[in-house]
Amino acid sequence: MFRKLYDWTMSLAERKSAEVWLAVIAFVESSVFLVPADVLYLPMALRRPDRAYRYAFVATAASVAGGIAGWALGYFAYESVAKPILAFYGKLDAFEAMKNGVGDGWILILLITSGLAHLPPIKVVTILSGVIQMSLPLFIISAIVARGARFYALAFLLNRYGEPIRIFIEKRLNLIVTVVAVLAIGAYAAYKILAH
8 A cells, every 4th residue: 555655656746746746735734734845855856856856845845834824814813714624623722721821932833843743743732832823924934944944955965966865765665664653653652641
């Protein structure tokens, strides 16, 4: 199953619409969607390491634009739109507990942790930023730094070591998926423990 998904996403890099799909996924990830842009960005950059920085720019710009949309949801439409989205993903209780004790400083930290490790999910941070009425210019600058750092660091590694990394991944795909899943579950469990 993972091999078919990997092969499909790798084939997207050759399509003219690949960058559009990357932008769409990065945008909606930052405001309403659960799937991170990495699922498309990484295979695209692995397939075309020479375009890794271009893809990083597209993903960063779309992610920040989506973050602004998430901020606007929190700022202007928390009760009517953002709350149902958070409830749909099972994040409403955690969000409600978090919003009462969070200020701009915490948001900056959450943007960094979310940008680097997807904890908490970026959509939670962007909506929370709007709810607490964080300064929009500060939010935008922070989002550019947090999201850009992730995509551009990956671009550097994939551009420099793309072919060996691609060969390594293709030979050990099932093992990598298992390790990533275990690390993600461990990070989530640690986050839940530290949050309480």
